[in-house]
Amino acid sequence: MVERFQEIKARLGVPRLIIIGFVLALFVTAFATGMPIGPLVSASLVRIGMNGTLVLAMVPTIAAGVGLNFGLSVGILCGLVGALISMEMGLRGFTGFFAGILFSLPFAVIAGWAYAVLLNKVKGQEMMVGTYVGFSSVAVMCIFWLLAPFRNPEMVWAIGGQGLRYTLTLDKYFGKVLNKLLLVSIGQWEFPLGLLGFFGILCLLVHLFFKTKVGMAVKAAGANPRFAQASGIDPDRTRTVGVILSTVLGAIGIIVYAQSYGFLQLYMAPQMMGFPAVAAILIGGATLRDARISHVVLGTALFQTLLTIALPVTSRVIEGDISEVARLIISNGMILYALTRRDGREIA
Amino acid sequence: MAYALEMRGITKSYFGNTVLKGVDIAVKSGEIHALVGENGAGKSTLMNILFGMPVIHNTGGFEGEIIVDGQKVEITSPIDAMNLGIGMVHQEFMLLPGFTVTENIKLNRELGRPNIVSRILGKKFELLDMDQMAKDSRQALDKLGVDIDEWLPIAGLPVGYMQFVEIAREIDKSNMRILVFDEPTAVLTEAEAELFLRAIKRLAESGLAILFISHRLDEVVGVAHEVTVLRDGEVVGHLPGSEARVDKLAELMVGRKVERPALPPRKKEPSDDDIILEIRDLSVDMPGERLSGFNLKVRRGEIIGIGGLAGHGKVGLANGIMGLYPSSGTVLKDGEELPLNNPKEALRRGFAFVSEDRRGVGLLLDESIENNIAFTSSQIQNRFLRQRLPLESLQVRDNQAVRQYALEAIKNLDIRCQGPEQPVRRLSGGNQQKVCLARALALSPEILFASEPTRGIDVGAKSLVLDLLVRFNRELGMTVIMTSSELAELRMICDRIAIVYQGRLVGILSPDASDVEYGLMMAGKKRAEVS
Numbered sequence: 001m002v003e004r005f006q007e008i009k010a011r012l013g014v015p016r017l018i019i020i021g022f023v024l025a026l027f028v029t030a031f032a033t034g035m036p037i038g039p040l041v042s043a044s045l046v047r048i049g050m051n052g053t054l055v056l057a058m059v060p061t062i063a064a065g066v067g068l069n070f071g072l073s074v075g076i077l078c079g080l081v082g083a084l085i086s087m088e089m090g091l092r093g094f095t096g097f098f099a100g101i102l103f104s105l106p107f108a109v110i111a112g113w114a115y116a117v118l119l120n121k122v123k124g125q126e127m128m129v130g131t132y133v134g135f136s137s138v139a140v141m142c143i144f145w146l147l148a149p150f151r152n153p154e155m156v157w158a159i160g161g162q163g164l165r166y167t168l169t170l171d172k173y174f175g176k177v178l179n180k181l182l183l184v185s186i187g188q189w190e191f192p193l194g195l196l197g198f199f200g201i202l203c204l205l206v207h208l209f210f211k212t213k214v215g216m217a218v219k220a221a222g223a224n225p226r227f228a229q230a231s232g233i234d235p236d237r238t239r240t241v242g243v244i245l246s247t248v249l250g251a252i253g254i255i256v257y258a259q260s261y262g263f264l265q266l267y268m269a270p271q272m273m274g275f276p277a278v279a280a281i282l283i284g285g286a287t288l289r290d291a292r293i294s295h296v297v298l299g300t301a302l303f304q305t306l307l308t309i310a311l312p313v314t315s316r317v318i319e320g321d322i323s324e325v326a327r328l329i330i331s332n333g334m335i336l337y338a339l340t341r342r343d344g345r346e347i348a
Numbered sequence: 349m350a351y352a353l354e355m356r357g358i359t360k361s362y363f364g365n366t367v368l369k370g371v372d373i374a375v376k377s378g379e380i381h382a383l384v385g386e387n388g389a390g391k392s393t394l395m396n397i398l399f400g401m402p403v404i405h406n407t408g409g410f411e412g413e414i415i416v417d418g419q420k421v422e423i424t425s426p427i428d429a430m431n432l433g434i435g436m437v438h439q440e441f442m443l444l445p446g447f448t449v450t451e452n453i454k455l456n457r458e459l460g461r462p463n464i465v466s467r468i469l470g471k472k473f474e475l476l477d478m479d480q481m482a483k484d485s486r487q488a489l490d491k492l493g494v495d496i497d498e499w500l501p502i503a504g505l506p507v508g509y510m511q512f513v514e515i516a517r518e519i520d521k522s523n524m525r526i527l528v529f530d531e532p533t534a535v536l537t538e539a540e541a542e543l544f545l546r547a548i549k550r551l552a553e554s555g556l557a558i559l560f561i562s563h564r565l566d567e568v569v570g571v572a573h574e575v576t577v578l579r580d581g582e583v584v585g586h587l588p589g590s591e592a593r594v595d596k597l598a599e600l601m602v603g604r605k606v607e608r609p610a611l612p613p614r615k616k617e618p619s620d621d622d623i624i625l626e627i628r629d630l631s632v633d634m635p636g637e638r639l640s641g642f643n644l645k646v647r648r649g650e651i652i653g654i655g656g657l658a659g660h661g662k663v664g665l666a667n668g669i670m671g672l673y674p675s676s677g678t679v680l681k682d683g684e685e686l687p688l689n690n691p692k693e694a695l696r697r698g699f700a701f702v703s704e705d706r707r708g709v710g711l712l713l714d715e716s717i718e719n720n721i722a723f724t725s726s727q728i729q730n731r732f733l734r735q736r737l738p739l740e741s742l743q744v745r746d747n748q749a750v751r752q753y754a755l756e757a758i759k760n761l762d763i764r765c766q767g768p769e770q771p772v773r774r775l776s777g778g779n780q781q782k783v784c785l786a787r788a789l790a791l792s793p794e795i796l797f798a799s800e801p802t803r804g805i806d807v808g809a810k811s812l813v814l815d816l817l818v819r820f821n822r823e824l825g826m827t828v829i830m831t832s833s834e835l836a837e838l839r840m841i842c843d844r845i846a847i848v849y850q851g852r853l854v855g856i857l858s859p860d861a862s863d864v865e866y867g868l869m870m871a872g873k874k875r876a877e878v879s
Contacts, residue, residue, distance in 0.1 A: 010359075045633070138387050208744065210740045211744045212741065212743060212744050212745070213726060213727065213730070213733055213740065213741050213744045214741040214742065214746075215740070216719075216723065216726065216727070216745065217727055220712055220715075220723060223706075223712050223713075223714060223715070224709075224711075224712055224713070226672075226708055226709045227708075227709055227711065227712055228708070229672060229691055230670065230672060230691060230701060230709050230710075230724075231691070231695070231723060231724040231727050231728070232691045232692030232693075232694075232695045232696075232724070232728050233692075233727060233728060304759060
């Protein structure tokens with residue numbers, strides 16, 4: 001029994017055990033106070049599918065040796081542009097959803113490339129620079145949202161007819177299309193199979209990517225640039241590939257997120273969206289040098305479940321809401337914890 | 349006359365591996381004592397002991413005693429050594445580039461002038477007495493007989509002058525009695541070196557005891573009053589300066605009976621009629637191992653050794669041709685020019701490289717054995733890929749082919765492991781090296797560069813690795829260019845051995861050439877000059 005526990009501890013690491021313990025404690029409290037478990041689980045599953053792709057976007061940069069992509073906002077902004085174009089064209093349902101992704105791709109590739117060129121010039125400080133690239137591109141895009149030539153009356157301000165609104169409702173466009181796809185209900189329990197399936201397919205594609213020739217090169221150059229060089233690989237190029245892939249996943253991620261949320265949030269909203277994703281993959285056990293799909297799945301599941309059930313459960317036990325505070329403590333604390341282990345190897 | 353410094357019966361082992369065996373050395377005041385020996389002879393370990401470096405005490409200390417001015421002393425830290433008046437001039441300069449010569453000489457020993465604040469708050473608040481400091485520096489520089497303005501900043505001084513500032517700093521310390529120079533002339537030009545040698549003669553005349561570590565034998569012969577030769581951790585010779593001659597020292601330094609095993613015969617012996625690789629005027633900018641104007645012709649099917657002392661550029665050759673460090677010149681393979689600074693092209697043209705930096709360049713430590721073996725060849729030759737997609741870079745790894753090849757390699761090269769999925773980090777040095785060799789072999793190269801292939805692996809594994817190189821050469825007809833600091837192993841398996849000195853080829857020796865010839869060539873003397 002003890003040995004078995006030691007083995008689990010060694011495989012998962014202490015931080016994960018603590019968080020798993022915390023999540024379990026919340027479920028027990030929920031059960032004890034007579035809350036229905038079904039809706040809690042269902043809501044958690046939706047949150048997992050909703051955020052998973054953004055977390056997945058961290059994998060390529062870590063594998064490429066760039067570290068955590070704190071500038072994920074770059075990809076998010078490209079996704080938003082794609083979604084807006086799709087809305088402007090009046091595309092609805094799945095057509096609108098996939099068109100949004102399709103339109104965002106060229107932007108994501110170009111922006112990712114430019115971002116990578118910059119990151120290649122600041123090796124060793126990618127995460128710091130990335131954070132500020134994210135912040136400043138959000139600010140620049142604030143001007144774009146005001147001046148962009150969108151004409152759809154449901155998107156622009158009612159008065160003046162110029163400039164996009166802060167929050168756009170997706171109901172008539174592609175809101176909840178994935179959430180509703182293959183939604184299986186058993187009593188109070190709901191399983192958004194379509195949403196989770198989409199996330200699963202993307203995970204599989206990223207996994208396959210790292211088995212291809214170029215994917216192996218990206219990984220090798222990330223682990224040991226000098227080894228890669230001796231094998232005829234240009235580490236700068238593989239880093240670029242990693243950053244572009246991450247940016248593209250960020251763009252897809254925000255469209256998945258938005259359809260699930262039902263709204264498209266512009267202006268300052270994307271500023272901090274990368275941080276929960278960073279926290280989630282770290283909670284899953286990734287380090288600054290090693291990230292696997294399993295870290296993405298485990299981390300997203302733990303982090304989002306925690307956030308989803310913390311609010312209803314704690315508000316039942318103590319009056320008031322600590323979920324937002326808990327979210328900030330956990331996400332920022334986890335990032336801090338990971339960054340203090342620069343080498344990334346000894347992280348528990 | 350009493351000795352200023354005596355070290356008696358110094359024995360030191362690292363983890364059961366004895367690196368110094370009963371070394372005795374004694375230096376008189378006013379005398380220059382030279383310590384010579386090959387790389388790994390134990391010179392640096394001896395100096396680490398003298399300076400009480402932590403690396404010695406963390407590994408179980410040493411046996412023997414150190415006597416300064418007739419008194420037995422315990423030196424447990426570099427500060428103890430400093431207090432006893434033992435100083436060291438480092439190989440790398442420890443100078444602040446933005447500070448002036450004076451400031452550097454007086455660094456951390458500044459002279460102060462008391463003022464009101466310092467009377468209340470203590471010595472740290474004294475103002476600097478720049479004039480006095482400059483005067484002291486001037487005096488130290490004059491003692492060396494060099495004419496450097498003490499007000500100049502370090503940045504921008506020629507390298508040789510930096511060396512003098514470094515020395516001036518040591519002799520400015522008032523209690524300095526014993527001064528150690530570790531390869532002081534390695535970075536100097538010839539004119540600077542001459543100036544330097546004159547300076548240390550003056551220092552000795554002023555009464556300092558000087559311990560001079562070098563492997564430039566001609567310098568040693570010129571200045572030393574006494575010479576001690578170290579080989580494999582033992583004193584193999586001790587002679588007065590008047591009897592020291594370059595060839596004698598060289599023989600003592602290298603001297604080692606080498607058993608050359610009978611190597612399997614070839615169908616056709618390599619000859620100058622069939623040149624596979626011609627290197628003309630190659631310069632490689634590899635820090636610490638620079639090559640400049642290197643020329644060599646490599647015969648098809650031979651094992652050629654590249655020897656020479658550390659820092660003279662032998663390692664730069666392979667790294668340069670493989671495109672890992674900036675290089676210029678002409679490299680012809682089969683008469684065709686190889687584009688330089690392009691690792692991919694070098695690999696495509698049939699070169700493979702086993703790096704001297706096994707853990708840094710040679711391996712992906714956290715990847716499995718099979719991934720390491722298959723990696724380069726899948727990137728360069730598209731081997732081990734499932735060729736279903738037309739787009740080459742998106743072809744997926746063929747796990748089955750990789751596994752099959754890895755299992756074969758593990759068997760053929762006798763890699764001791766738990767299986768092809770074991771991460772290479774957990775393998776022993778020798779087995780890691782075999783993985784590196786297997787990775788090179790997967791490329792089916794025509795020319796294999798093996799840089800220091802036996803460095804840091806145990807004796808048994810060494811001979812296995814050497815056997816593998818011979819097998820690659822004899823069975824697969826691979827031309828092997830092997831670089832090694834261990835002359836003995838070069839002489840064991842090579843057909844010819846090229847000696848590099850200061851970035852250039854000095855000459856090519858047969859493995860049966862005498863120790864004297866090797867010693868001299870490694871000290872930069874051509875055969876014709878031997879008389």
